[in-house]
Amino acid sequence: MxxxxxxxxxxxxxxxxxxxxxxxxxxxxxxxxxxxxxxxxxxxxxxxxxxxxxxxxxxxxxxxxxxxxxxxxxxxxxxxxxxxxxxxxxxxxxxxxxxxxxxxxxxxxxxxxxxxxxxxxxxxxxxxxxxxxxxxxxxxxxxxxxxxxxxxxxxxxxxxxxxxxxxxxxxxxxxxxxxxxxxxxxxxxxxxxxxxxxxxxxxxxxxxxxxxxxxxxxxxxxxxxxxxxxxITEQEDIIKKSFIEALILSLFLILIILLILHYGFKVLIKRLEISENSLRHLNANLEQKIQIELQKRREQERILMHQSRLASMGEMIGNIAHQWRQPLTELSAIITHLGLMMELKRLDCENFKKQEKSAENLISYMSKTIDDFRNFFKPNTEKIVFSIEKTLDKTLKLLESSFKEHSINVKKDFKEEIEFYGFQNQFSQAILNILCNAKDVLIERKIKNPCIKISLTRENQNIFIKIKDNGGGITISPVEKIFEPYISTKHANMGTGIGLYMSKVIIEKNFKGNLYAENKDNGAEFTINLILTSSPKMQMKA
Structure with a gap:
């Protein structure tokens, strides 16, 4: 007991x-x-x-x-x-x-x-x-x-x-x-x-x-x-006497202090107890306020993420329009051709089948384009093992038509294929926001021979993804301010200022990595640093 x-x-x-x-x-x-x-x-x-x-x-x-x-x-x-x-x-x-x-x-x-x-x-x-x-x-x-x-x-x-x-x-x-x-x-x-x-x-x-x-x-x-x-008998007696004197004095003072504590500290203890209760109450209220503020922050981040996804979706709708423009033109030509052949009564079964096959291929291509964009925006809450190189290629493909329309040259330098365990779509979202930001700057500033370079390297357990443009660099000072929400170097009608903020949140909060920017060689360079603590399969088992 x-x-x-x-x-x-x-x-x-x-x-x-x-x-x-x-x-x-x-x-x-x-x-x-x-x-x-x-x-x-x-x-x-x-x-x-x-x-x-x-x-x-x-x-x-x-x-x-x-x-x-x-x-x-x-x-x-x-x-x-x-x-x-x-x-x-x-x-x-x-x-x-x-x-x-x-x-x-x-x-x-x-x-x-x-x-x-x-x-x-x-x-x-x-x-x-x-x-x-x-x-x-x-x-x-x-x-x-x-x-x-x-x-x-x-x-x-x-x-x-x-x-x-x-x-x-x-x-x-x-x-x-x-x-x-x-x-x-x-x-x-x-x-x-x-x-x-x-x-x-x-x-x-x-x-x-x-x-x-x-x-x-x-x-x-x-x-x-x-x-x-x-x-030295006298000296030794002095030492013993001093010890006894100190002991007696200590006992006497302890007795006095006990009396003071018993009678004089009642008021002080009572006040302390009142203060303690008050502090306990304040702590409870403070904890409640902290929880409310945390809830507000989470809600704000969720709204910012939603806004970022809506902005990306708007960007993607424009890219879909670019992707569909040529297939729609070809489909229109096929329909016109079929109508003309029918008027001339020269449309036979073989020719019809041929034109039908071409139309089906175009429709299949357009459908695949929709599927690619839909998969990109599909929310995923589970971590998976994915290839960083392939994910970068897929993200670049989503912007391919927009890059071609504005004659933006994209240079890739992928040293090796690296697998990572994490949220693939969130990683694509972070890369997409950085690429879109670079594209918008190149377009807004009307850069001659616009170029975006993206590289993937590995040094021991460190993975580095670098995205660099030749758009003249970041004009905000200090440069780190670019990652704050609603901060943008672009024109008001070209961005919301939350894309780079959400990219930083994704990389540093969800991937435990680092995202930083610097001006380099007449352009801006964004660097993502991920830590590969163990093999992706071992991470998945853990």
């Missing part, structure tokens, strides 16, 4: 407004969350940038300080010569006091090493640890040995551009943690685990931290990072 829920206009309006409001609140909350998160993200970037700046400054300051200490040591007490001569005892004795002072200044200083120009360790002060060969190392580098990370500063010294050796200071990496902590009050660690990634969130109890990491050493599978924890 199906349950159908019918809502009133008021309920629909309330639901729509509430849904729109909820969507607006969601979008607003979402945008606010984005703004807050962007601010927090900016704070995180600034925090990380501050740490990076302290770290970079500390590196630079430490390198400069111990490089200057190395150079000062070389310049005093002839240390350079002792290193050159590899006098280890003298080096240690003279450097011991200076190293002790440096160690007191910086407890993170681990040792001070002296190397010869081959990179071999001569002696050291402080604790012993591993380091890189100076020949293969940079002037400053981090070195990881058994989870102990150290920072090394190498200072080369020369004599007459010749390398004599190096002095190296080695500091524990924790020195940088202390420096950053002194400046930013942040505590950090040095870790050797790749799982600590920059930007990771870590929750501890009710607090939330974001991880900022700086890679100090990364060779092969060994990695050392300096990490700092930024407490």
């Amino acid at each position: 199906r349950l159908y829920l019918k809502f009133s206009t008021k309920t629909k309006t309330m639901i729509l407004v509430i849904v729109l409001f909820i969507l607006t609140c969601i979008v607003f909350s979402f945008l606010r969350q984005i703004d807050i998160r962007n601010l927090i993200s900016l704070s995180k970037e600034e925090f990380k940038g501050e740490i990076a700046n302290i770290y970079t400054t500390t590196l630079k300051r430490t390198k400069e300080f111990y490089t200057s200490r190395a150079k000062a040591n070389l310049e005093s007490d002839n240390i350079k010569n002792y290193i050159k001569n590899q006098d280890i005892e003298k080096i240690k004795i003279l450097t011991q006091a200076r190293f002790k002072v440096l160690k007191e200044e910086n407890p993170y200083l681990l040792n001070m090493k002296f190397f010869n120009n081959q990179g071999q360790l001569l002696t050291f002060l402080g604790i012993k640890n591993r380091s890189l060969n100076p020949k293969n190392a940079k002037n400053e580098y981090f070195f990881l040995d058994k989870d102990i990370l150290t920072y090394h500063i190498l200072t080369p010294f020369y004599e007459k551009n010749k390398l004599l050796g190096w002095i190296e200071f080695c500091l524990a990496a924790e020195y940088f943690l202390k420096e950053i902590q002194d400046f930013s009050e942040l505590k950090g660690n040095i870790v050797f685990n790749k799982e600590y990634q920059d930007g990771n969130l870590i929750t501890k109890g009710s607090q939330t931290f974001i991880l900022h990491s700086f890679t100090l050493f990364d060779v092969d599978d060994k990695q050392a990072k300096m990490i700092f924890y930024q407490d």
Whole structure:
């Protein structure tokens, strides 16, 4: 069993407004969350940038300080010569006091090493640890040995551009943690685990931290990072609080809107219902008027079609008169001949039979002429498969005598025989109207050597019938106006102005084709374009 829920206009309006409001609140909350998160993200970037700046400054300051200490040591007490001569005892004795002072200044200083120009360790002060060969190392580098990370500063010294050796200071990496902590009050660690990634969130109890990491050493599978924890508990609380505030505000506003909709929209809904009923009534009247107008248009088209057929029939009566003129003359001559032979008593049976046969042939020809014209005007409501070429020939034959009387030369150019499925007589009517229009123009304008060319071609599925005359072209502008009803370029007593209109209606409405005209080579050219969507037999089956 199906349950159908019918809502009133008021309920629909309330639901729509509430849904729109909820969507607006969601979008607003979402945008606010984005703004807050962007601010927090900016704070995180600034925090990380501050740490990076302290770290970079500390590196630079430490390198400069111990490089200057190395150079000062070389310049005093002839240390350079002792290193050159590899006098280890003298080096240690003279450097011991200076190293002790440096160690007191910086407890993170681990040792001070002296190397010869081959990179071999001569002696050291402080604790012993591993380091890189100076020949293969940079002037400053981090070195990881058994989870102990150290920072090394190498200072080369020369004599007459010749390398004599190096002095190296080695500091524990924790020195940088202390420096950053002194400046930013942040505590950090040095870790050797790749799982600590920059930007990771870590929750501890009710607090939330974001991880900022700086890679100090990364060779092969060994990695050392300096990490700092930024407490973002307050920022996360702000995000949660903003969400709760938005939710409470939305619920409060929804309640107010419900009250407004319930009490304030009654009048509006009532007016809407009245307007809806009024519009429904107007739509019904409008639909009725449209149907009446359509009926009038159909009736007008039927009248125009009837007028067009009457005009064509008048044209055809004139053509019948031309067709019958010569047979009637010959029939009159036969009757006169028979009367004369009878008066002279020279009419025998054989001669009578001969004249009778001639008269019968003439009467049969005249009867056939009537049948041709009657078949042309016979209304057909069913589509048939017909030959376009043969239909064009039959239509031309109806006007043959009129063309001959006015010395109009007709040139045909039919490339191939094409079959089409449609209303054959309507197609003939459309062709006849165009031909009659061309003939009347040639006669009215008294064109020398009048000529009408008609061609039939096919390009893939497109069929083109072109009818062209040399009557000087269409004088109406724009040319398309020639197809409007009661528009004619001929004299008032030569046309009604509906022939070309009905031809366009037939071709475009009943044949789903196109009929257009253009001025070309001192004449008018009418083109009919039909689409052969499938074979005529397949069209007939469909």
